[in-house]
Amino acid sequence: MKRIMTTLLLMVAIMLPQQMGARDFNNETLNYEVVYHWGMIWKHAADASLTTRKTKDGYYAQLTGKTRSWADKVYPVRDTLKCTMDNDLKPLRYEKLTHEKDYYARDVIKFSYNYSHTKAHCTRYRKSGTTSIDLSAKAQAYDMVSVFYMLRNLDYGELSRNKNYTTVIFSGKEKEYLTINYKGIETIKMRDGTKRKAYRIDFRFTQEGGKKSSDNLSAWMSTDDSRIPLLLVGKLPVGEVKCYYAGK
Numbered sequence: 001m002k003r004i005m006t007t008l009l010l011m012v013a014i015m016l017p018q019q020m021g022a023r024d025f026n027n028e029t030l031n032y033e034v035v036y037h038w039g040m041i042w043k044h045a046a047d048a049s050l051t052t053r054k055t056k057d058g059y060y061a062q063l064t065g066k067t068r069s070w071a072d073k074v075y076p077v078r079d080t081l082k083c084t085m086d087n088d089l090k091p092l093r094y095e096k097l098t099h100e101k102d103y104y105a106r107d108v109i110k111f112s113y114n115y116s117h118t119k120a121h122c123t124r125y126r127k128s129g130t131t132s133i134d135l136s137a138k139a140q141a142y143d144m145v146s147v148f149y150m151l152r153n154l155d156y157g158e159l160s161r162n163k164n165y166t167t168v169i170f171s172g173k174e175k176e177y178l179t180i181n182y183k184g185i186e187t188i189k190m191r192d193g194t195k196r197k198a199y200r201i202d203f204r205f206t207q208e209g210g211k212k213s214s215d216n217l218s219a220w221m222s223t224d225d226s227r228i229p230l231l232l233v234g235k236l237p238v239g240e241v242k243c244y245y246a247g248k
Helices: 002-012 146-152
Strands: 028-038 041-054 058-067 078-086 091-100 103-114 117-126 129-137 164-170 175-189 195-207 217-222 229-235 240-247
Touching: 058 146, 078 146, 117 164, 129 164, 146 217, 195 229
Parallel strands: none
Antiparallel strands: 028 041, 028 240, 041 058, 058 078, 078 091, 091 103, 103 117, 117 129, 164 175, 175 195, 195 217, 217 229, 229 240
């Protein structure tokens, strides 16, 4: 179950290679149902929601994920990601609160900018003590929440099909590279049986040196102006996890 929730949080936080002028996001809450699929088994394993609030200086966003009651008996998860962004959707502060069974952790990342460079001071709180690390990138970098808004701000008309685009993510203790590949428009089936047209994007996460840091993922974004992720799919060692948009 821990792998399912980790995959969910990675899937909901994804990136854009080229962005339009920052879109104005209204206050909203997007809800998702996380379904575990293996053969004939379809099990609603967890729920997630992403809340956005407009502030005086930009945006505050919070992503929460929690297992359902039956899954709590196997491996209870209560994770929360928080992010503060400016009006251009650039991250300023990111916080990850992890509560998975008996494991507790808190990571805080503070971003700063120098022209096209991004720097971050990361503080990691654990039962064993507190540690800090500094990260940097010679480009705009994101966290696991702010990249979600970058993806929704993407101008898909400027993307080339099957071309790779790469960006940087600061995940708390290391720098990761996210490569996305745009596949075009496809028709997908939602959990309620309805069909929707959506932009498909495939994702690959790697560390420095090219080592794979997470399983590959696929996402389907709505083709209307809201650019809401409608379906996200990630492979697991046994089966796969599917994250369905369940409404506002």
